[in-house]
Structures are given as structure tokens and as C-alpha cells.
Amino acid sequence: MKLETSFAIALPAWCVELAAELPEHLPEPIDRMRLAIELSRRNVEAGSGGPFGAVVARIDDGLLLGIGVNRVEPGHCSSAHAEIVALSLAQARLASWNLGEAGAVELASSCEPCAMCLGAIPWSGLRRVLCGASKSDAEQAGFDEGARDPAWADALARRGIELHTAIERKAARSVLLDYRDRGARIYNP
């Protein structure tokens, strides 16, 4: 059996349709978070991945650069978390690994990032991160955030990356608990 030489991650069909209907700008940060949570909710309803959504946008005018949902199971890729998908799609749009080329750019994630996504944030050129649900919310739903640096918020600050947690937390958390209550699969090996 031959080795694979490329891999691709795609948004699910409902999300491609939604992407085409979105405005070019969402100027209010809270609306970017609401979109991230809406993505997480629709991903659960469509059965197209785990209960996580993310949005990448320019901070000053809200220009939308990328959206993402969790695609781990359907995409056969354990790294296809919503944050990685949204960051990678924004970078594909900019044709650069560095989001800083678009100005000061923000990630709104429906849940606090796991150890992997947290590690990915400084490499992407982001300047701000907004989180919805907390680590404890994710754990209550059965998810595992991994071995994060205990001083992760300080580590972001030292790199000049602003962090705001618990934005629309109640709505974000309810998606996680709904996923758990549906008996959906938690896919840690």
C-alpha cells in the first residue's frame, strides 16, 4: 500500500453554504463569537464533527478571513480541530502562513483551546483570542484539553497575544452538554 503524499480538510456542505451567505465583515467581536458558537451547534446537528466552531477575523473592521468546525472524525485527521481549520483556511485565503499580513487578527473559538491549538496560536500570527466555553465545561462534556502549560494565559500575554475568556459562555457550554446528552462519540484514543 502506497504512502499518501497530500491531505485535504474541507468544511462540510452546510458550512460551505453558510460561508457563501456570510457578510464580508462582522464588526462586533461578540458577533464573531456568536458565529463560532452557531458553527459548533450546527456541526452537532448535522453530525459533521465535534461540537466546536471557530472564526478568524481582522480586529479593527471585522473582515472575515476564515471559519472552521471540528472535522476530526469525517476528515480522518486528529489535528482537524475547529481552531486549526479556521486558522488554516484564513492562511489559505491570504496565501501566507502569517495572519499578521492582514493586520491585527483575532480568533474567536467556541471553547478554550486544547494543548495543541494553544500551541498553534503563536505560530499563526494572531494578536487576540476570544474563548466561549471553559476547560471545565469541555471536561464536563467528556472532552480532554490535554497537557497545557499551566501558565498558558501568561505565555500568550508574553507573546503580545490578548486573551478574553467566557464570552457567551452559557450558549457555548450548552452546545457541549447537548453533544454529550446525545451520546455522541468522544474521540480521544
Added chain:
Amino acid sequence: MKLETSFAIALPAWCVELAAELPEHLPEPIDRMRLAIELSRRNVEAGSGGPFGAVVARIDDGLLLGIGVNRVEPGHCSSAHAEIVALSLAQARLASWNLGEAGAVELASSCEPCAMCLGAIPWSGLRRVLCGASKSDAEQAGFDEGARDPAWADALARRGIELHTAIERKAARSVLLDYRDRGARIYNP
């Protein structure tokens, strides 16, 4: 400008050719590490990405499942580290996010993983990690490993993931220093 709805990461042409010529099995772990270092060296020589290579293989018989090189700059993707590329290609080959479906699987990486790749390891279903160059070697070459959990080796052990460091370290380190000496770009934003 429209949002992107998919992204793809591909091995460079020289690496696709090499993949076609590899044996199906590399039974000795040290040969998997030598291949990872060879990938890192050829990636520098070809100018097709950063000085990092990785190999994913089944531990008991050395069945090769995936190879990877750093594709951050050419792939316009800050997450396209060699480890993430190799893990994702192995998962694409298995058509599963869980490498455990192939048995006990190992990652040989030419350098100790950064915070992101370290966070990705437990989600992938790996059982063993071999590292070549150390964090200090990477830092000496100008790279940044990010904010890793200081107890990262223990954290892997608690999850049942075996770790072996400094395998063929001298050869792995020389690729990093050669990259630095060529004045090649260090792409942290």
C-alpha cells in the same frame, strides 16, 4: 473576496519521488529516525520548507504509514510542521483519525516537538515518540519551541506514550545548524 472552504498540504516533488522508492517496512527504529533526519536535510537542500522531518511507522514490524517535512512557508500554513504532516498523511492512509487502528504506532521526529506538535501527539493515537535534536539545539538554530508544559515527558508517560530523546542527535542537530548558517528564514511571526 470569498472565504476558503478547504485546504490541502502536499509533500514537495522530491519527497513524493522518495516516498515511491521507500521500502514498505523499516524494521529498525534507528532507521526510521535516520529517514526523518534525511527528510529534514533534503527539505533544506531543496528549499521546500523548514529543517524538520518526521516518520510514522508501526512499532513491531516497521510498516511505514506516513512521512512528513515542514511545509509552513510553501504550504501557507503555520500548522504544517513535519510531525503534523506525517501524522495527517498516516491518518489519511488509514482513513482514520486514530493511528491505534494500525497497532502500536511510533513517530520519529528529527527534532523534539514544539508545543503544538506535543499537544497533537495524544490525539493521534501514537504509542511511542522518538526525537533527534533537542529543544536547545532548535533554539540554538533560532527556532522557538513555544510554551510547552514543563512536565511534558511525564504528561506523555501518564497517557501511556513512550518517549526516547537524543536518537542520532548529532546528525539531526547538524541539519538545524546548517539551515541557520545558510541564513534561511526563521518564520516565527
